[in-house]
Amino acid sequence: MSNQSAVHQWRGVIEEYRPLLDIPDGTPAISLGEGGTPLVHSEWLSGLTGGEVWLKIEGNNPTGSFKDRGMTAAISVAVFEGAKACVCASTGNTSASMAAYAAKAGLTPIVLVPEGKIAPSKLAQALVHGAKVIQVRGNFDDCLKLSRGLADTYPVALVNSVNPVRLEGQKTAAFEVVDRLGDAPDYHLMPIGNAGNMSAYWLGYQQYAASGRATKKPVMRAFQAEGAAPLVLGHPVDYPETKATAIRIGNPASWKLAETARDESGGRFAALSDQRILAAQAELARRDGVFVEPASAAGVAGMLSELEAGESYAGATVVITVTGHGLKDTGTALEFFGDIPHVVIDSEIESAAAAAGL
Numbered sequence: 001m002s003n004q005s006a007v008h009q010w011r012g013v014i015e016e017y018r019p020l021l022d023i024p025d026g027t028p029a030i031s032l033g034e035g036g037t038p039l040v041h042s043e044w045l046s047g048l049t050g051g052e053v054w055l056k057i058e059g060n061n062p063t064g065s066f067k068d069r070g071m072t073a074a075i076s077v078a079v080f081e082g083a084k085a086c087v088c089a090s091t092g093n094t095s096a097s098m099a100a101y102a103a104k105a106g107l108t109p110i111v112l113v114p115e116g117k118i119a120p121s122k123l124a125q126a127l128v129h130g131a132k133v134i135q136v137r138g139n140f141d142d143c144l145k146l147s148r149g150l151a152d153t154y155p156v157a158l159v160n161s162v163n164p165v166r167l168e169g170q171k172t173a174a175f176e177v178v179d180r181l182g183d184a185p186d187y188h189l190m191p192i193g194n195a196g197n198m199s200a201y202w203l204g205y206q207q208y209a210a211s212g213r214a215t216k217k218p219v220m221r222a223f224q225a226e227g228a229a230p231l232v233l234g235h236p237v238d239y240p241e242t243k244a245t246a247i248r249i250g251n252p253a254s255w256k257l258a259e260t261a262r263d264e265s266g267g268r269f270a271a272l273s274d275q276r277i278l279a280a281q282a283e284l285a286r287r288d289g290v291f292v293e294p295a296s297a298a299g300v301a302g303m304l305s306e307l308e309a310g311e312s313y314a315g316a317t318v319v320i321t322v323t324g325h326g327l328k329d330t331g332t333a334l335e336f337f338g339d340i341p342h343v344v345i346d347s348e349i350e351s352a353a354a355a356a357g358l
């Protein structure tokens with residue numbers, strides 16, 4: 001049988017983009033086939049804006065969020081450097097991703113999460129991949145302090161996005177956008193929490209503009225939840241609160257990098273109520289067929305609230321990153337949905353038709 005295939009098989013972000021990544025020569029590629037995610041045209045948002053709006057669907061990554069792009073890079077470099085264990089603080093998705101890539105690499109994953117504040121599916125992911133999951137009485141920011149402390153003192157690799165290798169992996173999402181559209185978009189909208197991802201996109205867009213692969217760079221707009229909006233307020237928030245747990249962060253590690261991305265791109269940060277974020281999550285699922293977790297809907301919610309405020313995207317090309325899969329947090333989605341319809345019939349065509357309203 002021939003190995004030749006007419007269709008290109010995606011090899012994961014390290015093998016696809018290795019010459020463009022600042023990682024040591026000879027780094028192995030510990031990959032689960034991450035990246036290469038769909039850029040889906042949104043008829044709904046394009047119609048609303050009179051622009052061309054595209055969704056970068058990061059929930060299609062192997063563990064269901066964009067974190068896999070950074071994790072393939074961080075774990076690969078950790079293996080290259082001889083690590084036997086790795087540690088991260090997490091609101092859920094980083095731990096799910098780290099645990100999977102550590103399992104693949106044969107490293108011991110150690111996860112620090114805020115007690116009771118992570119979605120059960122994400123906890124399940126970390127556990128099934130064999131992570132030591134330690135719940136901390138405190139928030140994400142406390143967990144990150146502990147992780148840094150452990151990595152400073154003990155032989156474990158820190159793979160949070162304060163590790164610059166994470167951003168090297170995550171910037172490939174910007175490469176994919178440009179490779180697909182043929183140029184950078186005019187605007188890029190996304191959720192922001194610890195601020196690594198926005199910083200990584202900006203790295204990627206800058207690199208492609210510098211090398212001539214793109215003729216321009218997008219205006220970057222990033223959205224927080226009102227109860228966890230340090231970047232909007234301009235100061236850390238001691239007790240961040242939001243149902244969008246993936247962006248429940250009071251003191252973003254990549255604060256300065258994200259501010260630079262905002263300023264250099266002529267962009268901005270804004271905050272949204274949980275109600276608005278959850279409404280956008282539901283509407284995106286119903287109109288575009290794309291189910292994302294609550295935090296992931298912040299970019300869409302941001303666009304809707306800007307339109308309400310009179311902002312125009314007419315004639316512009318816009319990419320909105322939706323960061324993680326809806327199946328990550330069905331609890332919050334069902335809670336927002338309210339009463340789950342409970343229709344029970346006898347097994348008869350007439351009853352089924354009547355119940356379906358046919």
Ligand SMILES: *Cc1c(COP(=O)(O)O)cnc(C)c1O
Nearest residue numbers: 093193194195196197246323324
């Ligand atoms: C991590 C995460 C974010 C926030 O990204 P940062 O790099 O921390 O700003 C947003 N959405 C989801 C689903 C995430 O997992």
